[in-house]
Amino acid sequence: MTALADRGGAHESTFKVRRRATRRTVADWVLLIGIAVIAFLVAVPFLIILVNSFKSPSDYAASGPLTLPRALYFDGLAKFWNYVDFPLKLWNSFFISASVAVLAVLVSILNAFAIGIGRVRGRTWIIVLFLLANTVPQEALLYPLYYMFKQVNLYDTTWAVIIIFTVIQSAFGTYLLSSVFGTFPLQVLEAAALDGASRWQILWRVIVPISRPTLSVMLIFFFIWTWNEFLIPLTFLISNDNQTVPVAISLLQGDKIMDVTTTSASALLGLLPTLVFFLIFQRTLARGITAGAVK
Incomplete structure (x- = not known):
């Protein structure tokens, strides 16, 4: 019985230590909120490019750059791809x-x-x-x-x-x-x-x-x-x-064929390869940086 009580007390103390370790302070929440705000500000330009890549010129003229497209428009991507x-x-x-x-x-x-x-x-x-x-x-x-x-x-x-x-x-x-x-x-x-x-x-x-x-x-x-x-x-x-x-x-920025939506489509196509490359090798990048830090 004494051994069981000691073991139960050990488990309880371990649980308390883990709960205390996972408890976040005010500074941790402030840091997380700051990181989230910075990440959002960095992602906003990419989101605007993505949204406007699938807008028609008339849709862009009517609703502006910050609204979702009424219908998906692929002519801008096709126009830049072929041109x-x-x-x-x-x-x-x-x-x-x-x-x-x-x-x-x-x-x-x-x-x-x-x-x-x-x-x-x-x-x-x-x-x-x-x-x-x-x-x-x-x-x-x-x-x-x-x-x-x-x-x-x-x-x-x-x-x-x-x-x-x-x-x-x-x-x-x-x-x-x-x-x-x-x-x-x-x-x-x-x-x-x-x-x-x-x-x-x-x-x-x-x-x-x-x-x-x-x-x-x-x-x-x-x-x-x-x-x-x-x-x-x-x-x-x-x-x-x-x-x-x-x-x-x-x-092509000054070419007559390039409207705002086609320009956004060109930016999206130019961005996608590097994004795909980064996503493929992000584990390699993380391991390399971590290994360098450990050394």
Whole structure:
């Protein structure tokens, strides 16, 4: 009986501790309400775009942008899809963004391995140089890059944009990974070297697998950042067959075919691919950030 009473008392105390842990304070409720308000304000523009994408021009003129459509109107989506050859623009954006993401991560790995683990001379100044490269505005790069790619006959090709953004993104990736690799346990590297592994094997069989969460986060962000870029693709992709989705949307803003609802439809089509990409890889992104925080 005494054992049963002790066990019952233990369960009761555990229940009280759990109930006390789940009890929310006033500060917690204020924080939750603030997060909900911010999330709502962020979602409002997307909701307005979604609503107006399925409105007819007459419905928009009669009821304005903040009311639900009386009937679903798909002509705006179809008009934009056919007028700009949206599948081609979608492929251009995907090809450029995926190529930049993969190449920038590879270049960042090689640079960071040499700087963070190879301990080259002037390591600190090299990292500072990569950091400063990220602060240079793109407007300052346009003319020298335009002249250079004109000389090598790569102007108005997707490879010009891929090369430019690979260098830009890998500058940030090198700065980030060199800091991560610099804190890598030397005992692991020495053990791999004693087992006969070369530097190339140490990089791809030891360092890269352990750093996979960080590399996954970089890959996702490089893809999204490149997809949303506008100024450099607008400058270097003047042919209709080479343009990306953001450039195609912007060039049609002053066209007579583009009314408000068609513009909303174009924005929706431009937003959906990145949203789908983010939803697919959100677990990978969350795991990578959590793993980095735990380390």
